[in-house]
Amino acid sequence: SFSEAEVQSARGAWEKIYVDAEDNGTAVLIRMFTEHPDTKSYFTHFKGMDSAEEMKQSDQVRGHGKRVFTAINDMVQHLDNTEAFLGILNPLGQKHATQLKIDPKNFRIICDIILQLMEEKFGGDCKASFEKVTNEICTHLTNIYK
Numbered sequence: 280s281f282s283e284a285e286v287q288s289a290r291g292a293w294e295k296i297y298v299d300a301e302d303n304g305t306a307v308l309i310r311m312f313t314e315h316p317d318t319k320s321y322f323t324h325f326k327g328m329d330s331a332e333e334m335k336q337s338d339q340v341r342g343h344g345k346r347v348f349t350a351i352n353d354m355v356q357h358l359d360n361t362e363a364f365l366g367i368l369n370p371l372g373q374k375h376a377t378q379l380k381i382d383p384k385n386f387r388i389i390c391d392i393i394l395q396l397m398e399e400k401f402g403g404d405c406k407a408s409f410e411k412v413t414n415e416i417c418t419h420l421t422n423i424y425k
């Protein structure tokens with residue numbers, strides 16, 4: 280669980296990147312798709328996935344980037360309430376494990392890209408303040424597969 284100080288600094292860090300949720304969520308997805316092209320195989324219904332430029336223009340990628348960031352934002356609002364936090368994360372994890380069949384190694388990949396973007400845009404303190412959140416998310420998502 281998170282101390283009051285951890286909750287506050289994680290929220291502050293997240294607010295910086297969430298201000299531009301659609302752009303930053305899209306940037307995270309594009310980096311995942313270009314650096315780990317196998318992740319594109321889960322999105323066969325997305326059109327225009329051949330280059331980063333195409334993906335940037337894609338309403339499907341943009342919409343999904345926004346959706347992923349909105350889900351994380353909901354979790355960030357409940358860092359001080361483990362039950363509520365898991366109430367959001369567990370059903371999402373169930374869907375990724377059973378219906379979407381996402382290889383769980385990809386959760387670490389997307390979380391590391393979020394942290395990387397935070398560091399590039401807002402510095403090392405921003406990244407450090409959010410690492411515990413991404414660790415919690417990855418740990419719980421991966422545990423669902425066990």
Ligand code: HEM
Pocket residue numbers: 318321322343346347350351371374375379381385386389390416
């Ligand atoms: C769908 C969030 C990681 C692949 C979704 C949805 C959300 C979401 C909110 C929509 C769920 C719904 O409609 O009920 C997240 C979060 C992640 C994460 C918060 C980690 C921090 C991943 C990863 C992959 C992935 C790593 C694959 C590499 C998908 C796919 C869908 C989906 C294929 C369905 C998309 C569609 O049909 O339009 N995710 N996701 N997700 N996610 Fe994730």
